[in-house]
Amino acid sequence: MTLSPGLHAFLGQLINGLTVGSFYALIALGYTMVYGVLSMVNFAHGDIFMVGAYCGLFTIGRLQSIGYLETNPVLAIVVTFMVGMLGASLTGVLVERLAYRPVRRAGRLAALISAIGASIILQESVRLVPTIFKAILDIKIGSHNLFPDAFISGLLNLAKDFGGSAAKTYPAILGTGGFTLAGVFISYGRVLIVVLSLIIMLALYLLVQYTRIGRAMRAVSEDKDTASLMGVNVNRTISTTFFIGSALAGIAGVMVGLFYLQIRVDMGFVPGIKAFTSAVLGGIGNIPGAMLGGYILGLVEVLSVQVLPAVYKDVVAFVILILTLIFMPNGLLGNRKFLKKL
Amino acid sequence: MALLTVQDVHTSYGKIRALHGVSLVVEPGEIVCLIGANGAGKTTILKTICGLIKPSQGKILFAGEDLTRLPPHEIVRRGIALVPEGRQVFSRMTIQENLEMGAFTRTNRPAIAADIEKIYILFPRLKERRKQLSGTLSGGEQQMLAIARAMMAQPRLLLLDEPSMGLSPILLESIFATILEINRQGITVLLVEQNTFASLEIAHRGYVIQTGKIVFDDSAAGLKDNDMVKKTYLGIA
Ligand SMILES: Nc1ncnc2c1ncn2[C@@H]1O[C@H](COP(=O)(O)OP(=O)(O)OP(=O)(O)O)[C@@H](O)[C@H]1O
Ligand SMILES: [Mg+2]
Numbered sequence: 157m158t159l160s161p162g163l164h165a166f167l168g169q170l171i172n173g174l175t176v177g178s179f180y181a182l183i184a185l186g187y188t189m190v191y192g193v194l195s196m197v198n199f200a201h202g203d204i205f206m207v208g209a210y211c212g213l214f215t216i217g218r219l220q221s222i223g224y225l226e227t228n229p230v231l232a233i234v235v236t237f238m239v240g241m242l243g244a245s246l247t248g249v250l251v252e253r254l255a256y257r258p259v260r261r262a263g264r265l266a267a268l269i270s271a272i273g274a275s276i277i278l279q280e281s282v283r284l285v286p287t288i289f290k291a292i293l294d295i296k297i298g299s300h301n302l303f304p305d306a307f308i309s310g311l312l313n314l315a316k317d318f319g320g321s322a323a324k325t326y327p328a329i330l331g332t333g334g335f336t337l338a339g340v341f342i343s344y345g346r347v348l349i350v351v352l353s354l355i356i357m358l359a360l361y362l363l364v365q366y367t368r369i370g371r372a373m374r375a376v377s378e379d380k381d382t383a384s385l386m387g388v389n390v391n392r393t394i395s396t397t398f399f400i401g402s403a404l405a406g407i408a409g410v411m412v413g414l415f416y417l418q419i420r421v422d423m424g425f426v427p428g429i430k431a432f433t434s435a436v437l438g439g440i441g442n443i444p445g446a447m448l449g450g451y452i453l454g455l456v457e458v459l460s461v462q463v464l465p466a467v468y469k470d471v472v473a474f475v476i477l478i479l480t481l482i483f484m485p486n487g488l489l490g491n492r493k494f495l496k497k498l
Numbered sequence: 499m500a501l502l503t504v505q506d507v508h509t510s511y512g513k514i515r516a517l518h519g520v521s522l523v524v525e526p527g528e529i530v531c532l533i534g535a536n537g538a539g540k541t542t543i544l545k546t547i548c549g550l551i552k553p554s555q556g557k558i559l560f561a562g563e564d565l566t567r568l569p570p571h572e573i574v575r576r577g578i579a580l581v582p583e584g585r586q587v588f589s590r591m592t593i594q595e596n597l598e599m600g601a602f603t604r605t606n607r608p609a610i611a612a613d614i615e616k617i618y619i620l621f622p623r624l625k626e627r628r629k630q631l632s633g634t635l636s637g638g639e640q641q642m643l644a645i646a647r648a649m650m651a652q653p654r655l656l657l658l659d660e661p662s663m664g665l666s667p668i669l670l671e672s673i674f675a676t677i678l679e680i681n682r683q684g685i686t687v688l689l690v691e692q693n694t695f696a697s698l699e700i701a702h703r704g705y706v707i708q709t710g711k712i713v714f715d716d717s718a719a720g721l722k723d724n725d726m727v728k729k730t731y732l733g734i735a
């Protein structure tokens with residue numbers, strides 16, 4: 157079958173949009189879940205995504221250096237996702253505990269400032285990891301190093317993947333393989349990302365709708381006092397929400413690393429804002445809305461490249477954000493109630 | 499032994515002091531009502547009992563156990579359920595889900611399902627609408643749901659904060675009949691009501707609260723005969 161060149165390019169962009177949309181949707185879910193339970197925008201969420209990417213890189217780097225990535229790539233990737241997820245989750249829980257809980261009753265502005273502070277601290281902490289390691293290792297007693305040389309080189313080697321100002325690189329494990337459908341090439345990497353994202357999102361939806369913890373999350377997001385009267389431990393439910401939302405960001409971080417290869421400590425900023433846009437577009441606080449918003453934004457963005465110069469790509473997201481806030485602040489699926497809280 | 503003992507409780511909202519040393523006792527099996535004007539502190543007493551606000555001074559004992567330092571989600575496990583003022587059903591959950599939330603502390607699924615069926619026999623209107631979002635219910639139906647949800651926790655003590663607020667006289671009667679029925683099943687009730695007349699009809703005893711202090715207490719019959727209660731709360735000159 158042959159397609160006209162225009163349609164051919166369009167289909168290619170569609171696949172691209174679904175891939176990018178998956179990243180946005182996964183990250184947007186964290187914004188929307190946290191907004192649901194705390195009515196605040198977690199501006200450190202993009203950085204939690206970044207921490208996930210670095211934890212994944214650290215893991216896959218170690219697995220590569222012991223040769224495990226070659227001998228058992230599937231398991232190695234699974235382990236990488238698990239560690240990236242867990243690293244992001246624990247970071248998210250810690251951020252809530254240290255930066256948001258103490259100011260929970262202090263108003264919106266305090267929470268916002270605390271979130272921006274948390275974002276800066278996360279980025280700088282990751283950036284400084286190698287520097288801190290070096291400083292510790294350079295401790296000398298007289299003219300002798302405190303630590304033996306082998307220990308020093310071992311630790312430095314460990315720290316080299318984690319953090320620093322320069323971009324770091326994932327091993328190109330996804331490869332360039334793929335298949336052709338109706339004349340359009342689709343790489344296995346994209347299939348992995350889109351399918352995995354959809355499975356994870358379905359699992360999240362089922363968790364929120366049909367499990368005890370999901371019901372607790374919905375109750376807390378609607379009314380904390382009444383939820384606690386039902387026997388829900390509100391603080392623990394908020395921690396769980398951060399854990400799950402951050403896990404999704406961690407998965408997205410590992411995916412971005414595997415797919416684009418390069419990661420940086422400031423990589424969370426632009427995807428963070430775009431995912432936030434997705435959440436607002438779908439209706440912040442609404443879980444299916446965040447998924448929908450993510451895919452719509454991903455598709456609109458790649459399709460805009462067809463008609464506009466590529467440098468405008470990022471502008472498209474911001475225009476959507478502003479238009480949504482002006483004309484449709486509840487978003488596509490949003491609940492009217494959330495608007496009053498904003 | 500008393501089921502609930504509130505001992506010299508002081509509660510403040512920031513700098514605003516709402517309760518100035520409230521003491522009261524509820525015996526097992528009783529319906530006790532709490533009478534007072536707007537702003538007297540009735541809601542504050544109920545919130546303090548179930549842990550939503552912590553008293554700055556005083557003690558709350560339930561079946562001999564000190565609840566004063568426990569968070570609300572632990573207190574409901576001890577057997578105290580509150581039907582809050584203004585109902586506060588989860589409007590974005592279905593009726594069925596609201597009832598399941600009421601049973602959040604329980605783990606025996608078949609028993610929960612059986613209790614929900616019992617609730618539906620008691621409130622057939624809720625059964626017809628079980629899959630509907632609670633926000634779409636009428637005020638009276640929401641009040642029924644709020645009471646039913648509290649019952650799902652299998653409380654030993656039920657606290658009701660103005661259950662008749664905004665209801666028509668007919669619904670009011672059915673709410674009071676429901677409270678009596680709940681009490682007959684062995685559940686102790688502490689009732690806050692603006693409708694003093696109706697609540698003294700079903701209560702065994704009552705306390706009168708004025709600006710954060712209990713001013714006196716008596717049997718329901720005694721309160722109905724009291725000149726001050728007649729004048730201030732029953733509107734009889
Ligand atoms: N969240 C709050 N912040 C500050 N003050 C409050 C708060 N809630 C209640 N108060 C004050 O505490 C006092 C007691 O209020 P409470 O709600 O307990 O009264 P109430 O007897 O339940 O009144 P009503 O019959 O109107 O429901 C009032 O003076 C009220 O203004
Ligand atoms: Mg009140």
